[in-house]
Amino acid sequence: MLSLKLTGISLKNPIMLAAGIMGTTGGSMKRIAQAGAGALVTKSIGLEPKSGHSNPSMVEVDCGYLNAMGLPNPSYKNFQHEIDTAKEAGVPVIASIFGGCALDFSEIAGAIHADAFELNVSCPHAHGYGAEIGTDPALVEDITSMVKNTVDVPVWVKLTPNVTNIKSIGLAAQNGGADAVVAINTVRAMAIDIESGYPILGNKFGGLSGRAIKPVAVKCVYDLYEALDIPVIGVGGISDWKDAVEFIMAGAQAVEIGSAIGNNINIFKEISTGMEAFLSEKEWTLDDIYGMGHQI
Amino acid sequence: MKPVNAVITEIVEETPTIRTFFFETSFDPEPGQFVMAWIRGVDEIPMALSYDNAITVQNVGPATSALFELGNGDSIGIRGPLGKGFDRKPGHILLIAGGVGAAPLAPLAEKAISEGINVTTLLGAKTKEELVFKKRFEKAGDVLIATDDGSEGKHGYVTQLINNNESYSQIYCCGPEIMMKKVLDKVPLSKSQFSLHRYIKCGIGICGACCVDGLRVCKDGPVFSGEVLKHSEFGIYRRNECGERVKV
Numbered sequence: 001m002l003s004l005k006l007t008g009i010s011l012k013n014p015i016m017l018a019a020g021i022m023g024t025t026g027g028s029m030k031r032i033a034q035a036g037a038g039a040l041v042t043k044s045i046g047l048e049p050k051s052g053h054s055n056p057s058m059v060e061v062d063c064g065y066l067n068a069m070g071l072p073n074p075s076y077k078n079f080q081h082e083i084d085t086a087k088e089a090g091v092p093v094i095a096s097i098f099g100g101c102a103l104d105f106s107e108i109a110g111a112i113h114a115d116a117f118e119l120n121v122s123c124p125h126a127h128g129y130g131a132e133i134g135t136d137p138a139l140v141e142d143i144t145s146m147v148k149n150t151v152d153v154p155v156w157v158k159l160t161p162n163v164t165n166i167k168s169i170g171l172a173a174q175n176g177g178a179d180a181v182v183a184i185n186t187v188r189a190m191a192i193d194i195e196s197g198y199p200i201l202g203n204k205f206g207g208l209s210g211r212a213i214k215p216v217a218v219k220c221v222y223d224l225y226e227a228l229d230i231p232v233i234g235v236g237g238i239s240d241w242k243d244a245v246e247f248i249m250a251g252a253q254a255v256e257i258g259s260a261i262g263n264n265i266n267i268f269k270e271i272s273t274g275m276e277a278f279l280s281e282k283e284w285t286l287d288d289i290y291g292m293g294h295q296i
Numbered sequence: 297m298k299p300v301n302a303v304i305t306e307i308v309e310e311t312p313t314i315r316t317f318f319f320e321t322s323f324d325p326e327p328g329q330f331v332m333a334w335i336r337g338v339d340e341i342p343m344a345l346s347y348d349n350a351i352t353v354q355n356v357g358p359a360t361s362a363l364f365e366l367g368n369g370d371s372i373g374i375r376g377p378l379g380k381g382f383d384r385k386p387g388h389i390l391l392i393a394g395g396v397g398a399a400p401l402a403p404l405a406e407k408a409i410s411e412g413i414n415v416t417t418l419l420g421a422k423t424k425e426e427l428v429f430k431k432r433f434e435k436a437g438d439v440l441i442a443t444d445d446g447s448e449g450k451h452g453y454v455t456q457l458i459n460n461n462e463s464y465s466q467i468y469c470c471g472p473e474i475m476m477k478k479v480l481d482k483v484p485l486s487k488s489q490f491s492l493h494r495y496i497k498c499g500i501g502i503c504g505a506c507c508v509d510g511l512r513v514c515k516d517g518p519v520f521s522g523e524v525l526k527h528s529e530f531g532i533y534r535r536n537e538c539g540e541r542v543k544v
Contacts, residue, residue, distance in 0.1 A: 020503070021502055021503065021504060022502075022503075022504035022507070022512075023504060024503075024504050024505060024535070024539040025504065025507050025509070025510075025539065027507060027508075027509035027510045027529070028504045028507040028509075028510050028512075030510055031509075031510025031511075032510075034510075043539070049538040049540055050538055051536070051537035052497070052537060052538075054338075054339050054340075055332070055334070055339050055340035055341070055497060056332070056334055056340040056373075056375075057340075057497045057498065057503075058497060058498035058499070058500070058502060058503060059297075059298055059299070059375065060297055060298070060500060065500075065502065067498070067503075069497065072497075072537055072539060073538060073539055074538045074539040074540040075538070078540055078541075191298065193298070193299060193301075193336070193373060195301035195371065195373075196301075196371075196373075198336045198337060200298065200299065200334075200373075202340070258502070259502055261501070261502060262498075262500045262501040262502040262515065263501070265501070
């Protein structure tokens with residue numbers, strides 16, 4: 001009932017693991033697959049091993065989570081076996097990758113075997129990477145087309161909400177040949193410890209995820225659905241099946257789950273079960289609700 | 297939760313390299329739970345609670361060195377208590393502690409005797425001076441000691457003291473990973489629990505940096521049963537800050 005084809009990849013359900021969550025080791029990704037995820041997106045992988053920002057790198061705030069991990073990763077040279085281990089669970093594995101320029105991206109993509117790539121041009125707190133690239137439409141188009149020319153699997157581009165007009169960045173990805181866009185990465189944010197005046201994150205500022213950003217993400221998905229011809233994948237603050245339905249109604253073909261896993265690792269099955277029951281009761285299909293918010 | 301401001305009220309020198317920092321705030325933990333201790337401007341590191349309101353720290357790196365510079369009245373930020381502690385079983389339990397691994401086991405010993413559970417402890421360290429919480433364990437029951445240099449107790453490793461292990465209702469272990477792996481290979485799996493140490497980033501089960509296979513040390517642990525660990529990567533390799541495999 002929930003199965004679908006997403007950019008040519010068959011998924012048993014549209015509930016995927018988001019990048020940066022439980023995605024560094026083959027074992028942790030396998031566990032998420034066993035917990036019911038329709039697909040797995042890995043931790044963002046770069047050229048060289050990177051230890052990330054100093055701690056605190058993630059804290060819970062009143063309305064969500066603040067993080068500045070700093071793209072820690074073992075480099076693509078030490079990562080294929082983690083993907084291969086994750087693949088043993090039988091669901092598609094999408095490699096999230098990041099770089100400082102189009103050549104970095106294509107070097108990494110050319111060396112990794114995965115079911116698809118998700119280009120991280122949206123991390124809000126890594127100097128020289130992520131959103132420093134993803135706010136420039138020309139760069140996004142250039143990187144996307146370079147990766148598309150390198151690989152023969154689908155290429156998704158993950159967008160930052162920290163721009164004036166997310167549609168122009170989405171269009172740039174589409175012009176570069178992207179098979180889908182993923183919206184959104186975290187929203188730039190910070191918190192200060194009032195006992196001492198210190199910014200709490202080791203990197204001082206970072207990105208906000210969780211409940212607080214869901215309405216922001218829904219609006220981004222809604223706008224991208226109108227502007228683009230390629231599919232939109234929704235991510236940002238989804239913590240139950242109702243949130244997932246809302247994203248699909250806004251125009252997301254599938255969704256990704258991140259922060260909510262911390263308190264509920266069984267969230268994938270719960271969302272699938274909840275969505276199935278909802279669709280049955282309404283006598284709707286997944287296709288019926290896709291983009292429903294635009295038809296009213 | 298955001299870090300709470302924890303003011304240091306007392307510092308006890310347990311050994312030449314290990315100190316206990318008492319705070320004015322009690323964290324009301326279950327024995328075996330930990331906190332993320334934020335030494336502002338330096339780093340945030342996972343630390344076992346050795347009392348309701350204290351952590352016991354070995355000076356091993358930049359963050360712990362910075363902590364050792366602090367005095368009474370200074371403060372650090374604390375998130376916690378976090379994770380899942382020891383599952384207490386009735387009967388007669390055996391504790392196996394190596395070095396600063398005694399930190400989460402001492403409150404377990406005290407809680408156990410208050411609940412009418414009998415406690416025997418095997419306590420090991422490099423030297424006599426480096427034995428941690430010997431008196432606290434002695435108050436709870438029998439204590440057998442091993443030191444690497446033979447300055448007290450058996451000359452050798454604490455793992456060599458393990459004897460008659462089938463007779464205990466449960467065995468609890470914390471110490472260096474190589475030592476814990478030896479214990480894991482020696483004791484009944486279904487009756488043993490181990491408190492693990494890993495590089496922890498988020499501390500709340502989201503990022504996955506501390507995973508042992510699919511298990512999150514910060515959220516599913518830090519205490520795991522021997523059965524769960526037996527066929528895992530525990531004792532074979534861990535992950536560094538980048539997520540690369542490093543041999544234990």
